[in-house]
Amino acid sequence: MSAVAWIAVGSLAAWGWLLLGQGFFWRTDQRLPRREAPDQWPDVAVGEAPDHWPDVAVVVPARDEAEVLPVSLPSLLAQVYPGRAEIVLVDDGSTDGTGELARSLSERHGGLPLRVVSPGEPEPGWTGKLWALRHGIASARADGSEYLLLTDADIAHEPDSLRELVAAARTNGLDLVSQMARLRVASGWERLIVPAFVYFFSQLYPFRWVNRTGARTAAAAGGCVLLRAEAAERAGVPESIRQAVIDDVSLARAVQRTGGRIWLGLADRVDSVRPYPRLANLWRMVSRSAYAQLLHSPLLLTGTVVGLALVYLAPPVTLCAGVWGHDAAAGWAGGLAWAVMTGTYLPMLRYYRQPLLLAPLLPFTALLYLLMTVDSAVQHYRGRGAAWKGRTYARPEAAPDR
Structure with a gap:
C-alpha cells in the first residue's frame, strides 16, 4: 500500500x-444520577429525597461579571431548597461594580440570602479563581455548611437545581457531583466550536470512567460542582490545588485521591449564559x-x-x-x-x-x-x-x- x-x-x-x-465517550446519557438508597443511607427509600436536607453554601467567584449577573444570579436567588442555603458571592477585585450589582439584585429579587465578600488580591502562588474560592469556602465552613455548591458567575440554574444536586449526592453517597453546564450556542462560531469543546473534553475524560466505582480517571466541570465540605477539608482544597489553572479537574483529582466518590455528567437544567459571539x-x-x-x-x-x-x-x-x-x-x-x-x-x-x-x-x-x-x-x-x-x-x- x-x-x-x-x-x-x-x-x-x-x-x-x-x-x-x-x-463510549461519544454517548450523552450520563445525566444526574437517579435517587438511590445505598447501604450507607438505609433511612432513604429508593426514589425518595433525604429526610434531612443539609445546610448548603453556594459559593460564586466573580470578577468583572456585571454583564452576566442580571441573568445568572436571580436563578440562584430563586432556588427552592427544603433546607438552609445561602449564597456567598466573592467579589474578586472587580472594577465594574459586580459586588454592588449583586447586592441590588438580591434586594430586588429576594429569595436565598446573599453575602458579598472581597478577599483582596491573590497571594503569590494562587490563581485568582481559587483565591476567591478559598475565602468563599472559609466563610461557608465558619457557618457549618455541610455542602458547597461551587458555581461560576455565568451559570444559570433552574429553580430545583440545588435540591436535585443535593438529593443525588446524599442518596448515592457521592462526595462530589458535577454537571457540565450546557454552554451558550447562538452565533455561527459557537455552533461550530462549542459542542466540539464538550465532545473533546469527554473524549479526554470519559464520563463513564469518571463515574465508575474505583475509577482512576477524575474530572469535573467547574461551572457546577456540589462538594461535601468534609471531603473538601480531607482533600485540603483549595489550598492543595492553589496554582491550578484547570482547577475543576485538579479538584476532582484531589477529592478522589483522598477516598472521595465523584460523579460527572451533562446538565439538562444548568446553562452558561456567557456569550462567545466571535471566534x-x-x-x-x-x-x-x-x-x-x-x-x-x-x-x-x-x-x-x-x-x-x-x-x-x-x-x-x-x-x-x-x-x-x-x-x-x-x-x-x-x-x-x-x-x-x-x-x-x-x-x-x-x-x-x-x-x-x-x-x-x-x-x-x-x-x-x-x-x-x-x-x-x-x-x-x-x-x-x-x-x-x-x-x-x-x-x-x-x-x-x-
Whole structure:
C-alpha cells in the first residue's frame, strides 16, 4: 500500500479504538444520577429525597461579571431548597461594580440570602479563581455548611437545581457531583466550536470512567460542582490545588485521591449564559489553558499535534488524496474513518440541538483547536501564560495526571 493508504488505515484503527475502547465517550446519557438508597443511607427509600436536607453554601467567584449577573444570579436567588442555603458571592477585585450589582439584585429579587465578600488580591502562588474560592469556602465552613455548591458567575440554574444536586449526592453517597453546564450556542462560531469543546473534553475524560466505582480517571466541570465540605477539608482544597489553572479537574483529582466518590455528567437544567459571539472570544477561552493541560511540555505538545492530525485531519485528506490519486485503499480507509468520526459526533450535536449537518465539519473544528493549542504554547513562551480577566499566570500548575 502507499504511504497515504497506511496513514488512512492508521486513522481508521484509531477511530475503531475511540469508538469502542474509550469509555463510549461519544454517548450523552450520563445525566444526574437517579435517587438511590445505598447501604450507607438505609433511612432513604429508593426514589425518595433525604429526610434531612443539609445546610448548603453556594459559593460564586466573580470578577468583572456585571454583564452576566442580571441573568445568572436571580436563578440562584430563586432556588427552592427544603433546607438552609445561602449564597456567598466573592467579589474578586472587580472594577465594574459586580459586588454592588449583586447586592441590588438580591434586594430586588429576594429569595436565598446573599453575602458579598472581597478577599483582596491573590497571594503569590494562587490563581485568582481559587483565591476567591478559598475565602468563599472559609466563610461557608465558619457557618457549618455541610455542602458547597461551587458555581461560576455565568451559570444559570433552574429553580430545583440545588435540591436535585443535593438529593443525588446524599442518596448515592457521592462526595462530589458535577454537571457540565450546557454552554451558550447562538452565533455561527459557537455552533461550530462549542459542542466540539464538550465532545473533546469527554473524549479526554470519559464520563463513564469518571463515574465508575474505583475509577482512576477524575474530572469535573467547574461551572457546577456540589462538594461535601468534609471531603473538601480531607482533600485540603483549595489550598492543595492553589496554582491550578484547570482547577475543576485538579479538584476532582484531589477529592478522589483522598477516598472521595465523584460523579460527572451533562446538565439538562444548568446553562452558561456567557456569550462567545466571535471566534476571538472562543479562541481565548481555549488557548488560555490548553498548554497547561499539556503540563507545559513540548513533547506532549508535539504528540498532541501529531495525534490531532492523524485522528481528525487525516480522514478527509486521505479520502480526497485517494479519490484524486486513484488510490482505492486510501480512499476507502479515509472515508470510513471520517464516517465513524461523524457518527460519534452526532449525539453531542443532538444534545445541543444543532443541525446534524455540522457533524462532517468536525475535522475543520479540530484544526482550529490544534491551532489554539499551538497558540497557547506560543503565548506561554512569550511570558503571557494563562491570561484571564486582567491577570496572567506565567507558569501555573496544570491539572494532575489521571
